[in-house]
Amino acid sequence: MIKFLDLKLQYESIKDEIDAAIRDVIATSSFVGGPYIRTFEGEFAEWTGVENCIGVANGTDALEIAIEALDLPSGSEIIVPANSFIASSEAVTRNGHRVVFADISPEHYTLTPDTIRAKLTSATRAVMPVHLYGHPCEMGPILELASSAGLRVIEDCAQAHGAKYKGKKVGGFGDVATFSFFPGKNLGAYGDAGAIVTNNRSLAERMRMIANHGRTGKYDHQFEGRSSRLDGIQAAILSVKLRHLDKWTAKRIEVADSYIEELSGLAGLTLPKRQEWAVQVYHLFVVRTEKRDQLAAYLAEQGISTGVHYPIALPKLAAYNHLGQGQEVMFANLADESLLSLPIGEHMTTDDVKLVASAVRSFFDSKRGL
Ligand SMILES: *Cc1c(COP(=O)(O)O)cnc(C)c1O
Numbered sequence: 001m002i003k004f005l006d007l008k009l010q011y012e013s014i015k016d017e018i019d020a021a022i023r024d025v026i027a028t029s030s031f032v033g034g035p036y037i038r039t040f041e042g043e044f045a046e047w048t049g050v051e052n053c054i055g056v057a058n059g060t061d062a063l064e065i066a067i068e069a070l071d072l073p074s075g076s077e078i079i080v081p082a083n084s085f086i087a088s089s090e091a092v093t094r095n096g097h098r099v100v101f102a103d104i105s106p107e108h109y110t111l112t113p114d115t116i117r118a119k120l121t122s123a124t125r126a127v128m129p130v131h132l133y134g135h136p137c138e139m140g141p142i143l144e145l146a147s148s149a150g151l152r153v154i155e156d157c158a159q160a161h162g163a164k165y166k167g168k169k170v171g172g173f174g175d176v177a178t179f180s181f182f183p184g185k186n187l188g189a190y191g192d193a194g195a196i197v198t199n200n201r202s203l204a205e206r207m208r209m210i211a212n213h214g215r216t217g218k219y220d221h222q223f224e225g226r227s228s229r230l231d232g233i234q235a236a237i238l239s240v241k242l243r244h245l246d247k248w249t250a251k252r253i254e255v256a257d258s259y260i261e262e263l264s265g266l267a268g269l270t271l272p273k274r275q276e277w278a279v280q281v282y283h284l285f286v287v288r289t290e291k292r293d294q295l296a297a298y299l300a301e302q303g304i305s306t307g308v309h310y311p312i313a314l315p316k317l318a319a320y321n322h323l324g325q326g327q328e329v330m331f332a333n334l335a336d337e338s339l340l341s342l343p344i345g346e347h348m349t350t351d352d353v354k355l356v357a358s359a360v361r362s363f364f365d366s367k368r369g370l
Contacts (some may be wrong), residue, residue: 002356004305005184006347013242018190021236034280040235041195043242044179045161048171050197052204054284055230056211059158059180059194065092065228066176066196067126069207070152072097076125078154081111082315082325082332084130087180087316088156092128099323100124101315103330107273109133109286113141115330126152131170134186134252134283135272139165139173146174154178158194159283161186162249166277171197176207181238186252187245189234196326251346252282254362259285259342262357266364270338284309285344291363292340298363304356307341307346 004142011018038056067078078092082101089099092119103115109132116127127146129137137155146153146195153174157163161179163170171177181193198204209215212224234303260271270288286309289295296306313336315325326333343358 001105001346002343002352003304004307004341004343007188009184009347010268012249014240017240017243019145019239020038021240021304022233025232025236028342032231033299034232036232036235036239037230040230040239040242041241044195045197047242047245048197049169050172050177051199052197052201054196054204054208054211055235056196056226057230058192059156059178059182059185060087060091061211061226062178062180062194062196063087063128063154063156064094065207065210065226066154066178066198067091067095067097068210069203070154070175072152074204075123077121077123078129078305079111079116079119079124079151081115081128081130081132082313082330083109083310083335084132084314085158085310086158086314086317086319087158088128088319098123100324101318101320101323101328102141104132104332106331106335108135108275108278108280109272110137110144111134111302112138113145116142116145122266124149124151126154128154128156129174130156131163132220133272133286134160134163134277134281135301136160136163136165136170136278136280137171138275138277140277143316157183158185160281161245163281164279165277167246172199173198176203178273181234186281187238187241188251190237191234192229193234193238195230213352249281250348251348252344253280255344255348256282256285258350258353259357262354263287263360266361268364269360282344284341284342286339288335288338289340290338292338293364295360296340299356302359304359305343307338308336310336310339359370 041053074096092099102119155174155177158180176198179195181189210225211228214223215221
């Protein structure tokens with residue numbers, strides 16, 4: 001059996017540290033607010049290389065609060081990649097703005113300057129580069145385009161903790177960036193959690209207030225906000241796990257290296273193409289094949305779990321019928337039938353990786369793949 005994700009095994013490897021951290025929070029009743037949150041915010045800001053970090057309840061809230069804080073004119077168009085999790089586009093609509101889906105690169109599955117440019121109109125006010133699958137977007141040219149078109153930039157880093165563009169970690173490129181600590185993410189809490197980071201201090205203050213009822217003091221509310229806070233137990237757990245993240249990420253990259261080595265050159269299988277400007281942290285290892293469903297079933301028979309990210313491109317979801325982009329000829333609208341995520345993570349041994357690779361190879365060698 002090769003699992004897609006093994007959070008139990010991970011917990012067992014750090015059990016003493018986690019249990020002690022949770023006990024400390026309970027012993028000091030630091031459930032909401034308090035030292036564990038400030039500590040984690042500081043550690044995560046430093047680790048990401050960004051000045052301000054605000055812990056929030058989850059990665060979706062992080063996006064909603066970030067967009068709200070930018071104070072764009074209502075009905076602004078915001079460009080979002082056509083392949084992502086729905087949270088990316090939801091956060092736009094729920095702020096009273098209009099989602100415009102742009103295509104992604106067939107090599108690294110993220111927005112490109114060209115796909116963004118193709119969707120610019122006089123109403124475009126922002127763009128949301130999503131560093132999907134742990135792969136950074138090509139931020140240099142994207143920032144140039146954003147600056148010349150007067151766009152704000154919201155980076156969705158939910159899948160990309162520590163991914164680097166030209167040696168610098170994602171999160172500090174745009175006006176604001178958001179992270180998810182959903183349990184299955186590269187840095188995951190033991191429940192829902194998220195964060196927003198920015199180098200803009202006044203934006204940071206505004207976002208902190210939005211996430212906490214628009215207040216500065218206990219009952220001093222400057223405006224109506226909402227309740228979206230990182231809690232003490234999650235913060236303490238995240239502080240423990242952050243200390244292990246670089247090691248776990250290195251393991252993910254090692255697994256990806258093996259997959260690429262063992263699977264390159266297989267007719268019928270397209271591997272992700274490495275870009276010289278990118279360090280991908282492989283939240284997911286996504287391949288493409290016309291025989292996606294057959295390959296997934298074949299692997300499942302051998303106890304190998306896979307996933308599909310995502311089976312329906314965002315423009316084709318019922319939720320976005322009204323936008324009329326479901327029939328648009330673009331790579332993302334066609335690729336959803338061929339994407340397959342192979343298992344990856346620090347839980348996998350070298351033998352596990354070899355086993356998966358040889359199962360994939362035997363699928364294609366046996367002509368099932370043709
Ligand atoms: C997980 C995810 C989110 C949302 O995060 P939650 O913490 O689950 O709310 C947003 N964007 C992307 C790309 C994600 O993968």
